[in-house]
Amino acid sequence: MKKQEVVIIGAGLVGSLLSIYMSKKGHAVTIYERRNDMRTETVEAGRSINLALSDRGIKALKEVGIIDDILGIAIPMHGRYIHTAEGIHAFQPYGKTGEFINSVSRYELNCRLMDLAEHHGVSIKFNHKCEDIDWQKNEITFHVGQDELPVVPFSLCFAADGAFSAARLAHMLHHNKFDYNQYYIDCGYKELSIPAGENNSFLLEKNALHIWPRKDYMLIALPNTDGSFTGTLFFPFEGPLSFERLTTKEAVTSFFKTTFPDVVDIIPDLADQFFNNPTSSLVTVKCFPWIRDGKFCLIGDAAHAIVPFFGQGMNAGFEDCSILNTLMDLHGDDWETILSTFQKLRKPDGDAIADLAVNNFVEMRAKTADPNFLLQKKIESKLHERHPDKWIPAYSQVTFHPEIRYSTALANSEKQESIMQMVMALPGIEEKWDSKEVEDLILAQFNSHTNNNTLHKQA
């Protein structure tokens, strides 16, 4: 194998993990990161961000041999813990026993991955902002503090610089047929920290992802290792109940008291946090092509930024790395083939997880408190128990089955949803949901929809 001088733009989660993969393959890897070294700084208020690490991400971390380093800073979440407006609590397991996702702090994870990257011989240069890329000379111009503009040559470059990728912009602006789509949902988000109780005790159920679904908006909270929870309010930008309208501390407190009464008690400085923490927006990015010849490739959010409602942004990016690794094993030095195959495989999957994530936004905020929806999930869960290889709920396919491609999971979920729509419309379904009649009907429909009676798995 020919050793490459690999340049990675962005020392975020995907850039750092990718650098470890590339370094283990024997390449010389340098990461250029726009920001300062976050390990030397404290976390910005309201920007702590928790992520849900699940099987696709775990698979990649295992592959590269660093899973034990990471699971040490993760908290298992076995299901959704629903807080209804009526004050009722309900726990919905994510999957079968042993199927769970993991709450992990973006900050801690990123720091750990950078440490591991450097440990694997990767050089990380901070405060290097990608300015432009010369596609003829294969040179990247960076902007460094004090108007330095160093020019870096590359033979192979990965852009892992996130949803607002500067490298993607340089790719786009010098491309004559670049398809590009970015769109924002009508909700923004704001982080609200729920502090730990005495002796770092957890003030909510520890091993769960908490959701307060309220139709047009919702609050969620994920546990941290220190006993605190990171809460996130997803809320419309505009309209009768929106960020635009909540302009005084009184209004915020009163809104929370009415809407999330059990939260007001555990966030003493709620209104202060509300006004001190930034309101952020949520974007989906789809684009094509991701690659340029055999020398440049978008990866992670830079290729496919998605909204966070399936907890798959990071997992999708880590899976990108894993698939790239497989292609390197298959095609050796043939980077034209590696990158074009990567794009061909992953573009439909990137599009699919973007759509799944937007769909799940509707589900999470509007339906997790709806009795019909809960009944539907109960039927599906029972079916899955009885026919574990045939009927896998969409959430499980995406979260616990890395062998099923995102694009296949999307197709499967659309098929399952259309069957369940029909089933939920049956007269008396509330009584007979657990009957053989209903089960047989679903299976007959499922078989008539499917060619080979099994879910399509990843080749």
Added chain:
Amino acid sequence: MKKQEVVIIGAGLVGSLLSIYMSKKGHAVTIYERRNDMRTETVEAGRSINLALSDRGIKALKEVGIIDDILGIAIPMHGRYIHTAEGIHAFQPYGKTGEFINSVSRYELNCRLMDLAEHHGVSIKFNHKCEDIDWQKNEITFHVGQDELPVVPFSLCFAADGAFSAARLAHMLHHNKFDYNQYYIDCGYKELSIPAGENNSFLLEKNALHIWPRKDYMLIALPNTDGSFTGTLFFPFEGPLSFERLTTKEAVTSFFKTTFPDVVDIIPDLADQFFNNPTSSLVTVKCFPWIRDGKFCLIGDAAHAIVPFFGQGMNAGFEDCSILNTLMDLHGDDWETILSTFQKLRKPDGDAIADLAVNNFVEMRAKTADPNFLLQKKIESKLHERHPDKWIPAYSQVTFHPEIRYSTALANSEKQESIMQMVMALPGIEEKWDSKEVEDLILAQFNSHTNNNTLHKQA
């Protein structure tokens, strides 16, 4: 009315026309144009481009009092002149008698509009490339040859700099929730000039838009005042028959001999033109928002770039100017209201004409030679004759009815198409297409689809 210092970016068709409108309203207008003054240059080979000026564009030119200047350089086209693969010719009128579109050279039209703009007191500064816009200071930085970077203040700025608008990029990059979508169709285009015959005679029927529909690709030709025609080949970039594969003069000549035999005879230097003229791509751009406060607005292709298959790109841009003019009359100096109303009205129309144009691409290349399609058009044309206010074919709504909004035309056309699909599936429709039975059926369907039995017109 308060006199504004208006900056328009781009001296293309829309920028030039807009400058006349603004100047007539009493504002001080300066246009900054990236390129050299085209009036001092000769037309680039393969970049002559003919446009179809129709009623929406004409309405705007009349409003501003320059229609006579323009019609002098236009050639009426009364219908499509179809050249089938079998060598059959057929003429399809565009509308009723007196309804026609006008072939006009982009170059001549643009030169004329710039002359008229200057005549109206507009100052045009050439070789000024928009580099960036400072949205706090309201200043635009331009790049002028020899690395001059003049900074121009503005109180009101219109970006009329086309599909690849630099001003839109400055708007997008400094915006925290900008929806943006650009996508390319799989076909490119190449211009091929058909010279005039002796004494500037026309070698094809003069007053028609010629089409050689061939399913996956097509050739069209529009007349010029000097007897020549500008031909344009719309052709796949990749695939068995594509620009990628036609790599030798022999291959080009042989392809044209087989596919467009009547064209080979009238373009003596066909293969030379094919390789000398550039291959261009076709993009659709949708974005939002178009405006920033009461001081900046995208207009024309910069706001809504579309593919050329409905002949509406320029007409839509001219209509933008006309609607802006109406809003200036209504709202005087209230630019916040003028621009926000403009965006509210025109965004759905820009989206609609973009979709109509892509749909018409399919219709033009695939269907204009299809007997079923021709029969459908014949039925619709007869219906229109008998019920001129009730059934207006989509093409007519878009082309000859500026009082019908694009978004309404799209909704109407979808309704009509679904009715016609049902009608075309009737057994024996070939025989009974002109019967009272069929007419009554269509009208009954139409009425049941429509609330008030008339097409929705523009308020």
